[in-house]
Amino acid sequence: MRLDEQTRPDFPILQRIVNGRPLVYFDSGASSQKPRAVIEAMSQYYERSHANVHRSIHTLGEEATELYELARDAVQRFIGAASREEVIFTRGTTDGLGLIAETIGRTLAKGDEIVVTELEHHSNLIPWQLVARDRGAALKAVPILPDGTVDLAALDRLLTPRTRVVAFAHVSNVLGTILPVTEIVRRARTVNAITVVDGAQAAPHLRLDMSALECDFYVFSAHKMLGPTGIGVMYGRRAVLDSLEPGRGGSEMIKEVWIDHAQWNDLPWRFEPGTPPIAEAVGLTAAIEYLEKLGMDRVAEHERALTRQTLEGLARIPGVTLYGPPTAERGAVVSFTVQGLHPHDVAALLDAEGIAVRAGHHCAMPLMRRLGVVGTSRATFSVFNSPDEVSLFLATVAGLHSAL
Numbered sequence: 001m002r003l004d005e006q007t008r009p010d011f012p013i014l015q016r017i018v019n020g021r022p023l024v025y026f027d028s029g030a031s032s033q034k035p036r037a038v039i040e041a042m043s044q045y046y047e048r049s050h051a052n053v054h055r056s057i058h059t060l061g062e063e064a065t066e067l068y069e070l071a072r073d074a075v076q077r078f079i080g081a082a083s084r085e086e087v088i089f090t091r092g093t094t095d096g097l098g099l100i101a102e103t104i105g106r107t108l109a110k111g112d113e114i115v116v117t118e119l120e121h122h123s124n125l126i127p128w129q130l131v132a133r134d135r136g137a138a139l140k141a142v143p144i145l146p147d148g149t150v151d152l153a154a155l156d157r158l159l160t161p162r163t164r165v166v167a168f169a170h171v172s173n174v175l176g177t178i179l180p181v182t183e184i185v186r187r188a189r190t191v192n193a194i195t196v197v198d199g200a201q202a203a204p205h206l207r208l209d210m211s212a213l214e215c216d217f218y219v220f221s222a223h224k225m226l227g228p229t230g231i232g233v234m235y236g237r238r239a240v241l242d243s244l245e246p247g248r249g250g251s252e253m254i255k256e257v258w259i260d261h262a263q264w265n266d267l268p269w270r271f272e273p274g275t276p277p278i279a280e281a282v283g284l285t286a287a288i289e290y291l292e293k294l295g296m297d298r299v300a301e302h303e304r305a306l307t308r309q310t311l312e313g314l315a316r317i318p319g320v321t322l323y324g325p326p327t328a329e330r331g332a333v334v335s336f337t338v339q340g341l342h343p344h345d346v347a348a349l350l351d352a353e354g355i356a357v358r359a360g361h362h363c364a365m366p367l368m369r370r371l372g373v374v375g376t377s378r379a380t381f382s383v384f385n386s387p388d389e390v391s392l393f394l395a396t397v398a399g400l401h402s403a404l
């Protein structure tokens with residue numbers, strides 16, 4: 001059975017009729033839909049076990065703590081982290097990247113250098129801009145090549161003994177480009193830079209293995225991988241986490257407090273101040289178990305097939321321009337423009353047919369500038385999307401001019 005045939009009954013929202021048509025949801029790159037298992041795990045938690053974690057000795061407090069910590073084990077397994085202490089819960093990718101930037105930022109000196117790439121989401125750019133401004137550090141960007149890949153020779157030229165951080169996406173949210181993580185990490189290591197990977201668009205689609213990627217930090221959001229909003233993961237390599245002071249303070253991250261100083265808690269709680277997203281952690285466990293049951297290799301293969309079908313189909317439509325590597329070996333992302341139509345108009349016309357795509361700058365304005373466009377329309381796929389939906393989408397795009 002095809003993956004979408006197996007999964008579609010699990011997603012209640014796919015019953016929606018939008019503008020008189022069955023919903024075709026091609027916007028999982030912004031936020032995916034949720035299977036019933038995730039929705040039910042969260043409501044069951046609220047109905048049976050809710051309490052605060054790590055501080056109450058009563059039964060519900062212990063149940064909630066156990067459920068919250070089970071999520072950490074699930075994430076550790078899902079991303080191949082060496083230990084559960086390396087898994088820190090955040091509010092999402094943006095929050096995780098901000099936390100890393102603030103934490104590392106404190107160790108930066110005037111003249112230090114931070115390297116990003118030209119295709120970064122603003123979430124992996126603005127935190128570094130803020131840190132660079134505060135610390136007098138320089139921010140440099142690795143350019144992209146015309147085929148949407150990153151210019152590794154330029155990266156080599158940008159790396160210097162003052163490079164302290166190399167921060168980059170695993171998968172571009174606009175181009176779908178899969179960046180060669182291990183290759184970039186290896187180069188960054190030659191100057192002892194800390195590597196930070198934005199995995200927001202990779203975690204939902206690719207089998208992850210932190211021990212193979214060898215990066216220092218890896219960040220992603222649950223809501224793009226069938227889980228709830230409000231929770232994300234910051235993986236940090238143990239040796240690096242041990243070497244850093246916590247970036248943010250409050251309850252949970254301390255052992256002992258005096259008026260003028262404090263003793264930090266052990267990992268991973270040292271980086272988790274305040275009441276964490278507990279129900280969301282329960283939902284994330286359910287999402288991971290759901291993906292694991294499907295098998296990430298099968299998920300990747302299914303989404304690759306949809307991406308290939310979309311790329312090939314759009315390439316045949318006159319007036320359509322495609323962006324990114326000319327191959328389906330990319331994330332489940334296809335960005336395109338239609339000659340004579342603003343990307344927002346394309347999205348609105350598709351919405352009138354029940355098809356949800358995203359349009360705009362995709363929080364990647366420097367990349368839009370490099371591509372020479374105001375924005376693009378973007379279709380992104382998940383486990384529940386079908387080849388028939390792609391065919392309908394292609395026929396609708398082909399008919400857009402006549403709809404004007």
Ligand SMILES: Cc1ncc(COP(=O)(O)O)c(C=O)c1O
Pocket residue numbers: 029030092093094095121123124169171172173198200201221363
């Ligand atoms: C590559 C990338 N990085 C970061 C983000 C930000 O994720 P969040 O809004 O969950 O913090 C996104 C999501 O749009 C993304 O695609």
